[in-house]
Amino acid sequence: MGSIPEKTLLDNSIAAQTNDAQRAAHLANNIGTLGTSFLLDDEEGRLALLKQARSLLQALETPRETMIKHCWAQPAVTFVIATGIESGLFQYLAQNPGPKTVDHLGKALRFDIDVLSRTLRHLCSMGYLKEVGPDEYDGTNFTKSLSLPIIAGGYPCLVESCWPTFSNFPLYLKKHDWSISPDPREGPMQDVIGKDINFFKHMMTNHPAGEFQNHMAGYRQGRPSWMDDGFFPVSERLVKGADSSSEAAFLVDIGGSIGHDLDEFCRKHPTAPGRHVLQDLEYVLFQVQKVDPKIEPMSYDFHTEQPVKGARAYYMHSVLHDWTDDICRSILSRVTAAMKPGYSKLLINENVIPSTGADWQGTALDMMMMTLFSSRERTEEQWRKLLEPAGLKVAKIWSAGEGVESLIEYQPARAQLSHATMFTPIRVAACHVSPIFLSARRTTEKAISLIDQASRNKANLVVFPETYIPAFPIWSSLRAPFENHDLFKSMVQESVHIDGEEVDALRSTAKKLNVLLSVGISEKARYSSATLFNTNVIIGTDGEILVHHRKLMPTFFEKLTWAPGDGYGLRVAETRFGKIGNLICGENTNPLARYALMAQGEQIHISTWPAIWPTRVPKSKETSSRVGSSVAKGANYDNVAANRTRAAAHCFEAKSFGVLCSGVLGEDAIESVSSGASQEDVVSQALRDSPRGATMFLDSTGALLPGFTIEEGTLRETPSEFLQHEEGILYADLDVGDCVEGKQYHDVVGGYQRLDVFDLKVDRRRREPALFRGDNLIQKG
Known part of the structure; x- marks a missing residue:
């Protein structure tokens, strides 16, 4: 590696001397004392004796022996065990107890005798097998345990x-x-x-x-549990004072995998009241088999709004150590927003690394987290620094000894601000711009430049039009499907993955500039080479995706390009400026989709639109709103009037601000779409004559809210009601506190609603074509 020195200040003979001879004598004496008092059922005594024995071994070894152990013996025994698991060796030994010769095992397993002999000899020399005679071995508790999936699983993994x-x-x-x-x-x-x-x-x-x-x-097997008597007083700290109604959420296990912990809790505390909710991603919950009937599985991504409000306790086991501090704070913000001050608690079941005398299991896991996750196991000070800025204070850290995960009990440090009031005013920048037609990379670069410009002009939220990256498939409206194969192929090639480099670049920009983003993309599915979705993402100031919405149903000719989405993205982004939601184009005509956002307290509604949306080859440049019936007069759809009408209705009903962001049709798009059409002149003229959409703002009554543009260089602000024919950025300063007054008159999801009459259920599961079961692995389709 180029860093081993050729000359040293030490004599090589030190490598053959005992690591710590003086300490070895002291440890040997301690072991003698501990050994005489050791009882088989004394776990504390066993652990103390084990710690001393391990220290004695390290003290007695020479540096050369320790080096050989690290470089040869330990790596070799690990891959030998993995080989034994793969070949079925340990399963065979467990099913056929008693001494076995290498010859017998080789024939039974169809394993080369010489190779098997050498691997078993090394296992024996390391103390993992008992040697009965020449090439004859018997199992130990350890090798028997290697037939158990919970012990064997770690090796191939x-x-x-x-x-x-x-x-x-x-x-x-x-x-x-x-x-x-x-x-x-x-x-x-x-x-x-x-x-x-x-x-x-x-x-x-x-x-x-x-x-x-x-x-x-296997890691958790046999370890003390916080649910046990003498660890955490469940009755005193959780059950006492809890809402005892069957509808109330008692314990919410966030990222709870297949329910081991919640099932254990139900078994050990069967009289605990209320609902017990198991939350994880759907493909994980698919693996849940037999758990307590009280457990309620719920598909949930903990990077999004917590749907269960005001639970007695939210619980996270070995979740936060997987993530960096910034991402942890984002995850925790979802929990704290759902907590009921003075009632709810957050329980975190994780290692708390002591500042001195750390146990080897905790430090080893910390090395794993560093290398595999770029994250960490945390000290008490680090836990406090992570949680207290999120509005949580440590009530107590409960522990059961060295090397055992602690239970950190948190509660809100102060009352959380009301979600309907006391938000920060927000400057919104709506980008009325064209993409670089069918170029995802160049359009992303243009978007980042526009975000940087808006950020310099003090924008907090930057909005882009429908499928800005890489383009809107306007060709499907004016050309026959059999003429569009090459354009569709280009659309597929330039559409982006939600976890691809284009979205990553946008996320990094949002984090770097501390701005919120709303961006329309044509999203490519991972499970198919040509399945596309009309998608909008809202990205937080920390770079995390807050809302990932796929258009529920492509409209009219759009069905030739995009597949229908699902309800997963019918969510609002909770931000310090208010709750922000989004629907795409024609979805703003869907009253149920709009109501689903209203029911989450939406305060800023983003509606995104294409530059044009022709419904016919226009016989007149007049729009339908001016000449009457579009069918009778041959006029085209009036995008400005239609879009404003739909958005204004939503703003009036929701008492929310409206951000209408339309695209611009560039000359490169007109040329690309016209070229190769059977009626090239007709297509080109229709693209030029079709009415353009507009970018504008609406207030919480649905009235037009004049915005302004900002001149680059001079920073001069010019009032503007909307942008339509030319590219630009339209700004508006909003304060969601202005949304409150109208709720007195018509709060259609609150005081003006009859919840006893109407019952809307929204399925927010992410839909995949298949979930595969087998080999202890669940994969998305």
């Missing part, structure tokens, strides 16, 4: 999926000036497997990694 990252770690640190990148997309694991793949994606798509759930179950 780590050897085949994680070891490449471990071996590359020194080179990664050297390349990054002996530090870890603060961007988790540029961490040690990404240096090996690729920037766009995180640990969990890797786990889902690699067979050995499917044993990860088993490995985690």
Whole structure:
């Protein structure tokens, strides 16, 4: 590696001397004392004796012996065990107890006798097998346990999926000036497997990694649980004072995997009241098998708004150690927003690393988190620094000894601000612009330049039109489908993945400039080479995707390009400026979709539109709103009137501000769409004559809210009601406090609603074509 010195100040003979002879004598004496008082059922005594024995071994070894152990013996025994698991060796030994010769095992397993003999000899020399005679061995408790998935699972998972990252770690640190990148997309694991793949994606798509759930179950096996008597007083701290009604949420397990913890809680505390909610991604919940009937599985992504409000306790086990501090704060903001001050608690079940005398299990896990997640196990001070800025204070840290995960009990430090009032005024920048037609990379670059410009002009939220990246498929409105194959192919090639480099660049820009973004994209599905969605993403100031909405139903000719979406994105983004929602184009005609956003307290409604939306080859340049019936007069759809009418209705009903953002049809789009058409002149003329959409703002009564443009260089503000024919950025300063007054008259989701008469249910599950079960691995389709 180029860093081993040729000359040293020490004599080589030190490598053959005992590591710590003086300490070894002291430890041997301690072991003698501990050994005489050790009882088989004394777990505390066993752990103390084990710690002393491990220290004695390290003190007695010479540096040369320790080096050989690290470089030869330990790596060799790990891959030998992984080989034994893969070949079925340990399953066979468990099913056929008693001494076995190598010859017998080789024939039973169809394993080369010589190779098997040498691997078993090393296992025995390391103390994991009992040697009965020449080439004859018997199992131990450890080798018997290797037939259990919870013990065996870790070996193929780590050897085949994680070891490449471990071996590359020194080179990664050297390349990054002996530090870890603060961007988790540029961490040690990404240096090996690729920037766009995180640990969990890797786990889902690699067979050995499917044993990860088993490995985690093995890690927790036999360890003290906070639900046990003498650890955390459940009755006193949770049950006492809890709402006892069956409708009330008692315990919400966030990121609870397949329900091990919640099932254990139901078993140990069967009289606890209320609902017990298990939250995780749908593909994880698909693996849930037999759990307590009280448990309510709920598909949920903890990067989005917490749907269960005011629970007695929100619980997270080994969740936050997977994420960097910035992402943790984003996750925690969803929890704190849902907590009821003076009632709700947050329970975090994680390691708390002591400042001195740390246990090896905690420090080893910290190394795993650093290399695989660019994250960490945290000290008490780090836990406080992470949680207290999120409005939480530590009530108490409960622990049961060294090397055992603690339970950190938090409660809101102060009453949370009302979601309907006391928000910060917001400057919105609506970008009335054209893409670089069918070029995702260049359009993204243009978007980033516009975001930078808007940020310099003090914008807090920057909005882009419908499918700004890479284009709107306007060709489908004016050309026959059989003429559009090449254009569709280009659209597929230039559409972007939600976790691709274009969206990553937008997220990085949002974080760098501390702005919110709303961007329309044509999204390409991972499970198909040509399935596209009309998508809008709202990105937070921390770079996290707050809302990922796919248009529920493509409109008219759009069905030739995009597939229908699902209800997953019918959400609002909770920000310090207010609750922000979005619907795409014709969805703003759908009263149920609009109501779903109103029912979440939406205060700023973004509606995005294409530059033009022709319904016919126009016989007149007049729009339908001026000449009457478009059918009778041959006029085209009036985008300005139609879009404003729909958005104004929503603003009036929701008592929300409206941001209408339309695109601009560039000359490059007109030329590309016209070229090759059977009636090229007709298509070109129709594109030029079709009415243009406009970008504007509406107030909470639906009335036009004049905005302004800002001249680059002079920063001069010019009032403007809307932008239509020329590119530009329209600004408006909004204060969602102005949305309150109208709620007195018509709060259609509150005081002016009959919830006993009407019942709207919204399915927000992300739809995938298939969920695959097998080999302990669940994959998305």
